[in-house]
Amino acid sequence: MLKINQNSCTNCAACYDVCPYYVMGKEKNTGRVFIRYPDQCRSCGHCIAVCPAGAVIHDSLSLTDFEKASKVEIPPTVLKEHILQRRSVRIYQDWPVPDQALNDLIETGACAGTGANTQSVRFIVITDKSVLMKLEEIVFDICWKAGLKFFGGKGPLFRLLSGKFGPEITSWFRSYHDIFRHRRENNEIAGSVFRNAPAVILAHDLARNPLGAINCAVAMRNMELLAPAMGLGTCWTGYMISAAANKSKTINTFLGLDKTRRIHGGIMVGYPKFRYSLKIPRGMNMQTIRI
Ligand SMILES: Cc1cc2nc3c(=O)[nH]c(=O)nc-3n(C[C@H](O)[C@H](O)[C@H](O)COP(=O)(O)O)c2cc1C
Ligand code: SF4
Ligand code: SF4
Known part of the structure; x- marks a missing residue:
């Protein structure tokens, strides 16, 4: 399962941009980012690591396992x-x-x-x-x-x-x-x-x-x-x-x-x-x- 928590999502579209496998889509009128092709997901973790709002929810990748990246x-x-x-x-x-x-x-x-x-x-x-x-x-x-x-x-x-x-x-x-x-x-x-x-x-x-x-x-x-x-x-x-x-x-x-x-x-x-x-x-x- 792959979900975007619409309550915390700010629609910045970073996940849409970085996903290598074109899983996310953007609604034409509102620009709202949504999960379009979940089956294409290769669990690379990029969307979770880039999301500033912690809004991506992934079945096999728990946000709690992602350590803070230092500069x-x-x-x-x-x-x-x-x-x-x-x-x-x-x-x-x-x-x-x-x-x-x-x-x-x-x-x-x-x-x-x-x-x-x-x-x-x-x-x-x-x-x-x-x-x-x-x-x-x-x-x-x-x-x-x-x-x-x-x-x-x-x-x-x-x-x-x-x-x-x-x-x-x-x-x-x-x-x-x-x-x-x-x-x-x-x-x-x-x-x-x-x-x-x-x-x-x-x-x-x-x-x-x-x-x-x-x-x-x-x-x-x-x-x-x-x-x-x-x-x-x-x-x-x-x-x-x-x-x-x-x-x-x-x-x-x-x-x-x-x-x-x-x-x-x-x-x-x-x-x-x-x-x-x-x-x-x-x-x-x-x-x-x-x-
Ligand atoms: C041999 C090899 C071929 C790859 N080919 C592609 C590719 O054609 N397109 C692409 O977007 N990423 C490609 N990648 C990048 C992988 O998808 C990427 O390493 C993987 O998703 C893990 O992400 P990370 O490198 O950020 O850890 C390739 C990586 C390797 C090692
Ligand atoms: S985990 Fe990787 S492949 Fe799956 S939706 Fe996120 S960015 Fe795309
Ligand atoms: S990166 Fe996070 S906040 Fe930005 S559109 Fe994707 S889910 Fe929403």
């Missing part, structure tokens, strides 16, 4: 520097990440937006070293075998796949496959995937959600931006994502997920061993098409 003033130059100086951290101190810090990261991920407000992203936190080592072996094996299939010969499969991916992506796959080969040959599988990080956070969404991968990425990015402010470093674990895309059943079984879920996001978390004293120039990526 957060971060100088844009400070925030921009924070973003520009974020680096992917792969070498960690051997210290554990406190539970509170992990919870804070998860909270920022869980509060990230999701396409159509499905709020269907969930998280797995792994801090058990033996579990991480086992998962690392599984991921390594999946990636290695996928590479072997691709690069195992110069036969029709290689031609088909390299034609499909094009030279740029094929050369990227090739260098990763070479890394895996050398790590294998040198008996250096440990640390190849999770870099001996003390914690790994994974994000999964509904396997059939076409926006699942982006939802997970957005959630992860929230965490990646908070982490450095807490003295933590993070790095995406793309091998893990590739393995989950390749052999979702194997990965899901290991993690205790059923087939309705798909791992789309994963970051390592830990205290960085090194500090980067220089910013890496990335200006060339600013080439933009303006239309």
Whole structure:
């Protein structure tokens, strides 16, 4: 049920304007705001959070659960520097990440937006070293075998796949496959995937959600931006994502997920061993098409 309390509503129309799903209507003559298409509501909470009169009544969103928003003033130059100086951290101190810090990261991920407000992203936190080592072996094996299939010969499969991916992506796959080969040959599988990080956070969404991968990425990015402010470093674990895309059943079984879920996001978390004293120039990526 969705209602507007007409006794307190001032007809400011803020809810009408902000609703992403065009749930509210406005009466032509009076301008009175009313609930027009209640079934289109995706429970995003915007109308309740914006209403100055507390006049929106929603079945599944109680006004009492909405905390007062404080005015957060971060100088844009400070925030921009924070973003520009974020680096992917792969070498960690051997210290554990406190539970509170992990919870804070998860909270920022869980509060990230999701396409159509499905709020269907969930998280797995792994801090058990033996579990991480086992998962690392599984991921390594999946990636290695996928590479072997691709690069195992110069036969029709290689031609088909390299034609499909094009030279740029094929050369990227090739260098990763070479890394895996050398790590294998040198008996250096440990640390190849999770870099001996003390914690790994994974994000999964509904396997059939076409926006699942982006939802997970957005959630992860929230965490990646908070982490450095807490003295933590993070790095995406793309091998893990590739393995989950390749052999979702194997990965899901290991993690205790059923087939309705798909791992789309994963970051390592830990205290960085090194500090980067220089910013890496990335200006060339600013080439933009303006239309
Ligand atoms: C992958 C993705 C796709 C989205 N696509 C749209 C869109 O096409 N139009 C739109 O109005 N909002 C879009 N959103 C915003 C979501 O609807 C929004 O995040 C959600 O309703 C929660 O609101 P919040 O971001 O204010 O927390 C998208 C969000 C994500 C993460
Ligand atoms: S909760 Fe979101 S979708 Fe539902 S009516 Fe309010 S603004 Fe619209
Ligand atoms: S935002 Fe609140 S006060 Fe304004 S029109 Fe909507 S219900 Fe009425």
